[in-house]
Amino acid sequence: MKKLLIIVVSCLSLLIAGTVELTSVRAKSPSTMTELKASVEKHLIDLDKTFTIKYIGNGDDFAKYVNQLIPNAIAKKPEIDSVVKSYTATSYRSKNGGEATFNVKYYTSKAKQAKALDKIKRVAKKIKKKYPNSPYKQVKNVHNYVIGQTKYDSREADRYSIYGVMYDGRAVCQGYAMTTYYLLKELDIDVRYVTGFAGGENHAWNKVKLNGKWYNLDTTWDDSAASKYHYFLISDAKLAKNHQWNTSAFPKALKTYAAK
Numbered sequence: 001m002k003k004l005l006i007i008v009v010s011c012l013s014l015l016i017a018g019t020v021e022l023t024s025v026r027a028k029s030p031s032t033m034t035e036l037k038a039s040v041e042k043h044l045i046d047l048d049k050t051f052t053i054k055y056i057g058n059g060d061d062f063a064k065y066v067n068q069l070i071p072n073a074i075a076k077k078p079e080i081d082s083v084v085k086s087y088t089a090t091s092y093r094s095k096n097g098g099e100a101t102f103n104v105k106y107y108t109s110k111a112k113q114a115k116a117l118d119k120i121k122r123v124a125k126k127i128k129k130k131y132p133n134s135p136y137k138q139v140k141n142v143h144n145y146v147i148g149q150t151k152y153d154s155r156e157a158d159r160y161s162i163y164g165v166m167y168d169g170r171a172v173c174q175g176y177a178m179t180t181y182y183l184l185k186e187l188d189i190d191v192r193y194v195t196g197f198a199g200g201e202n203h204a205w206n207k208v209k210l211n212g213k214w215y216n217l218d219t220t221w222d223d224s225a226a227s228k229y230h231y232f233l234i235s236d237a238k239l240a241k242n243h244q245w246n247t248s249a250f251p252k253a254l255k256t257y258a259a260k
Contacts, residue, residue, distance in 0.1 A: 029054040029097075033061060040069045043102070044080045047110040055097040062098040066091045070102065078193035082160065082178040083107055108161035116163040117182065123166075124186035135189055135210055136259065139217070142183045143232055146176055147223040173220040177204040180219050184208060196245030203243065207250055208233065214251040218243070233257035 030036040036055055043051045055062045067089060074081045083106045091100035108116075123145060131137040150165045154172050158164035164171035165179040177193055184191040190209035197203055198221070205218035216239045218231035225231060231239070236253045 029056045031056045033057075033065060036062075036065075037069060037072070040102070041073045041077060041080065044070070044073055044084060044104065045077070047083060047106050047108075047113055048104070049106075050101070050103050052099060052101040054099045057097050059093045059095050059097055063091075063093040066093075066098065066100050069100075070104075078178065078181055081195075082162075082174055082193070083113065085160075108158055108163050112158065112161065112163040112167075116161070116166040119166045120162065120179070120182045121186055124183050127183075128187055135187075136257075138187050139184065139189060139208055139210065139233070142180060142187070143217060143219055143222065143229075145183070146180050146219045147228070150176060150179075150219075150223065152176075152220065152223060173204045176220040176223070177206055177218075180206050180217065192250055194245055194250055196243060198243040205231070205243070207253060209251070210257065213255070213257075214253045215255075215257050216243075216253050 030039050030053065036053065036057075039053055043053075055066075070084070070087055070089065074084055085105045085107050087102055087104040089100055089102050092098055124142075127138055127141045127145070131141065146165065149169055151170050152172065153159060153170035156164050156168055156170035156172075158168055158175075159170065159172045160174045161171070162175060162179045162182060164175040171179075181191050181193045184206070192207040193204065194207055194216075195202070195204050198205075198218075203220070205216065205220065207214050208217050209215075210233070215233035216231065216236065217233060218239070221231045222228060234253070234256045236247065238256055239253070
């Protein structure tokens with residue numbers, strides 16, 4: 001799992017010098033907090049390295065929430081949590097709004113992320129075509145694809161990313177879990193990205209919804225388990241023997257899936 005570095009600077013005047021090259025600046029300035037949050041999230045999902053957002057609205061609200069924009073986005077969206085490595089934020093406020101410049105480092109590049117997402121779409125399409133009417137078989141094939149495609153490697157440069165899985169075939173738990181997440185989302189199967197602890201270390205896995213019920217799915221641990229499906233669609237009680245997580249933050253998995 002990753003460690004996130006955060007540096008935030010708030011001030012009365014903009015501290016970022018004019019020599020900073022902006023990779024992306026939105027033409028329309030947000031005027032509500034909802035628009036402001038959406039704008040930041042879009043930049044992060046697009047893996048924009050440096051971006052400035054001008055806010056036209058209540059300056060007090062801007063000053064109060066600007067430093068929470070990226071932390072909240074990370075907490076809210078796995079797609080953002082899985083790619084943001086570190087960031088700095090510099091902002092100023094005025095009576096009628098404010099302005100913030102964000103400099104973000106990612107675990108992968110924009111080009112690699114796009115390439116990996118494209119391959120995920122192609123793989124999901126093949127699984128869907130083969131098993132059009134069986135969500136269970138779709139989940140099983142995603143599980144088998146990820147662990148068959150990947151070798152656990154904490155030294156791989158793209159180990160935290162879906163690119164590490166889809167093209168290098170090497171990743172850590174974050175890469176496994178996010179690739180599983182994206183593949184299942186592409187198949188329109190309800191899925192969650194879960195972070196917690198396992199084996200005394202930070203860990204990531206998934207929760208999957210089948211036939212109206214939730215189950216746990218840990219592709220990383222199944223890749224090294226004696227049984228290929230030891231952590232496949234299991235209950236919270238079974239997973240909790242060696243995994244810990246904030247149970248109140250995720251749907252409960254009451255039973256292990258009984259395949260027919």
